[in-house]
Amino acid sequence: MTTVVTPHAVSAFPAPHEAPTDFPDLLHRLARRDPDVTAVLDTTPDGVTHAVSRGELWRRTRALAEELRAHGIGRGDAVAVWMPNWSDALVWQAAVAAREAHVVGINTRYGLEEVTHLLERARPRLVALAQGFHGLDLLDRLRAAVERSGVVPEVAVVTGPGGPTPEPGACNVGAGAWSPRRDDGPDPAPSDPDALAVAFTTSGSTGLPKLAAHTARAVLAHAVADAAVLGLVEGDVVLGALPLSGVFGYNAIMAGLAAGATVLLEPTFDADRVLDHVAAHRVTHLASGDDLVLRLHEAWSVTHRDLSSWRWWGVADFQGRSHELAAWLGEQGTTVAGVYGSSEVFALAATWPDDEPAPGRLTGGGRVVHPDIAVRVVDPDTDAVLEPGREGEVQFRGPNVVDAYLGAEVPDAFTADGWFRSGDLGVLVDEGAFVYVCRRGDALRLRGFLVDPAEIERRLAAHEDVATAKVVGVPGADGATIAVGFVVATAGRTPVGEDLVAWCRATLAGFKVPAAVHVVEAMPTTSGTNGTKIKAAELRRWATERALGMG
Structure with missing residues (x-):
């Protein structure tokens, strides 16, 4: 399952020979192009933002990739990254991919049962742990999960921007513990873009979630496509308020980096502080559920901060409030569009173009973001393909579709002719465009x-x-x-x-x-x-x- 990354889709790389092949290569080329441009805005524990340049991000990636090599991390290994939205999390994504290993993100809110399940499914050789973050005892949770699962990983202790000096000695759960240095290292060797790079937990509507994994090539191709469709360019600022461990937050941030834009990372969500950052740093793009923007609206109603820079909001209607929030943001000059995605087909797999009139533009679904993504609607009982206008199950085929499930086979995930079963009901509008209706089980x-x-x-x-x-x-x-x-x-x-x-x-x-x-x-x-x-x-x-x- 491959696709070609077209150079013209990434505004930061106009020349054909400069088209990056995966995420580490993207960071390398951004740094080589202009090392002093801000790539990431880190939020410290006291709410202050710290600028991380492209050059610094790549330097830290090189150093970590070399340490991972020294610790024996290589192709096919899983590395669990248990930390909030820090630039460290992006460094780990890139450095792990450079070693042809894959990241499994763990939400800092996950409890013992969920962490145990992830250890059993992914069997990570290493856990990058944000011990002490926000007063959470993640180490205690990890120890209990190790005891339950029998999976004993190494631990790398990370304290984040403005955090204390790491103390790895107390974090050994049986296989050793260490703390990454922030010096430098050699450029990593070119990695295979067809190696698995990241895995996301599925929604898990029944039972415990699955782990849907994607290749490095798929990650970058999708980031490039999203950047083009969302109109992201250098100088824009993407708000990263959803966890990087989830596909929604991950894909939006990757799109920003692929465009050479700046990503503003929020490790915790405080609506007043986030609004201050939106105004101060001139945020242009956000993709999120209506639940997050509802909290922003409540805070804005008191202080009326300047939101004039905010150009685009891609919304998932989790709480049924997207229409009223779209009306509010429309008054601020923001374009609002429904989006579609999942862990298996990436978030922002589809969205409506700006010229799609409301209210249709606010519905879930949209036009797929990449020409190699195919979508069809079938009879959910027979898989017979339905013509446009008829409701059925939405199915996908293309570079965005899950490449593997970690730790378990999912025999019913694909049809006999190779289409991914989304489990969602929808209606095909025309080729490449569809309206999401609801989960099949919710109808x-x-x-x-x-x-x-x-x-x-x-x-x-x-x-x-x-x-x-x-x-x-x-x-x-x-x-x-x-x-x-x-x-x-x-x-x-x-x-x-x-x-x-x-x-x-x-x-x-x-x-x-x-x-x-x-x-x-x-x-x-x-x-x-x-x-x-x-x-x-x-x-x-x-x-x-x-x-x-x-x-």
Whole structure:
């Protein structure tokens, strides 16, 4: 699975002989081109940003690649990187790839069960550990996971920008511990771009997540394509507020670097501080869920910071608030577009062009970002290809598609003719463009009709008393699925469930009207690497309990 990186797609590299082949080569060429340009803005623990030049980023990459060589890290090895959004995390991505090994990112919020699972699946030879970050005892969690899994890695202790001097001695979990130097090293030998470079955890809607791995060539090709489609150029600033361990944050930051832009990294999220940075550093691009920008909007409503530099927001509608947030950002001059992606096909695999009119431009999906990415929609039961306009499962083939799963086979991931099964329902608009509907398991079959719950959620959210809405399906008295809504009230309002049912009945088809709407103080949520999502399974349990008079 290969693709050709076209030089003209990367504004920083106009000449054909300068086209980079993978991420380490990209950093090398950026440094050679202009070593003093700021590549990364690091945020220190006290909230101050520190500029990291292209030259410094490449120097640190060289030094770490040499240390990894000395520690025996080579082709096919997994290196777990357990740290927040620091420039160190980017250095580890590049240096590990230079050794033809692959990074498995671990979210700093992961608990013991998740870390144990990753150790068992990825079996990393080395863990780069941000011990002491944000008061978290990651070492204690790692020790417990090592004991449970039986996987005993080396540990490299990293303290990040402005952090204390590392103390590796206390971090040995059985295979030794050390701390990377920040001196220099030789240029690493050219690496094979077809070696695996990074693996991401999947959403894990059932059971524990899988680890979807991609090659170095695929990472760079996708970064180049995203940079071109998003209109990123040198001088732009990409906000990296989502964890690099997740595909959403990773792909946006890689696109910025591929364009020769600056990436602003936020290791923790404080809305007021991030808004200060957006204004001070003239941020131009952000890709995130609506949950993150909702928090920015709440902070902005108090201080009205200058957002005039913010040109583009690629949104995933996790909480049903993208339309109202798009209206707010439109007043600031920001273009908002729905996006599509996953760990298996990369984030920002598709987005809508600027000339796509709203509200269609705000829906999930879009036009694929690379001409070698093919997309089709099929009957989810038979894999029969459907014509444009008919709803079915969205499937992909191309350089963005997962190259391997670490530690486990996934026999049903691909069709017999080699297409990746996304598990998402959608509608093909024309060749290369599609509208995302919902996860196949979230679609509601109401009186024989397949219904996207987001349609009902949008109607509920349009009521002035409703701040957030979510709809789930549960079995009714006769065993058929019924829709049940949950809403969080707008501050100072007291909506009534029966009134909201009537509100839906006024405009929706009868079979789409929820059987009940419950007002709750807060939605049950889960925080993942790509943002905060509402836990539909928990709401289904609540709906069932209330129907039985238990809640």
